[in-house]
Amino acid sequence: MKTFTVPTRENVTEANQAIFDTLKKKIGKVPNLFATMAYSKNALGAYLSLSGGPYSLTAKEKEVVNLAVSQANGCEYCLAAHTAIGKLNGFTDDQILEIRSGAVSFDGKYNALAALAKSFVGNFGKASEDAVNNFFEAGYNNENLVDTIILIGDKTITNYLYAVTNVPLDFPAAPALPATVA
Structure with missing residues (x-):
C-alpha cells in the first residue's frame, strides 16, 4: 500500500x-x-x-455518534481524536468505552443513539427496525434522524480516509474495548 x-x-x-x-x-x-x-x-x-455545520443534536450527542461509528469502522485515528473530544465534552473514560460498545447504561437517549449509529454501520446503511424504533421512543425526531445520518456520513469519510492513509496518530491512542464489551 x-x-x-x-x-x-x-x-x-x-x-x-x-x-x-x-x-x-x-x-x-x-x-x-x-x-x-x-x-x-x-x-x-x-x-x-x-x-462544522449546525445540527439538531447536542455536542455530546454528536460525540456519541462519532465514537460509535468510529468503533464500528475500527478507525484508530478517529477513536483517538473523539475520545479526547468526548472528554472535553464531559464524558468519563468508562462512559466513552460504553458509547463505543453501542450499549450505554448511563443514559437511555445516548443508548438509543449509539445503538442506531452502530446498526447503520453494521448493516451497511440499513439500520434495524428495532434500532430506529428505539431511537424515536427515546425522544428523538425526524430532524434528529436526518442529522444522525449526516453525522454518520461525516465520520465515515474520516474513517475511510484513515483506513487508506494510515497517517500517524496525533492524539493519545484510545484504549481497546474490554473483551467483554467488544
Missing part, C-alpha cells in the same frame, strides 16, 4: 494554507487527518463545512 506523508503548510494550496492557519488558531494544531485532506484543493474546506 502507498505510504502517505502528512502534507505541511508549505505543500498545500493557498486556500488550504489559510484553513491550516485557522485550525492552528482554533485548536492549536492541524490534525494529521485534516492535513491529509489538503492533498485535494477542495476536500478540506468541504469537509470542515460539513462537520
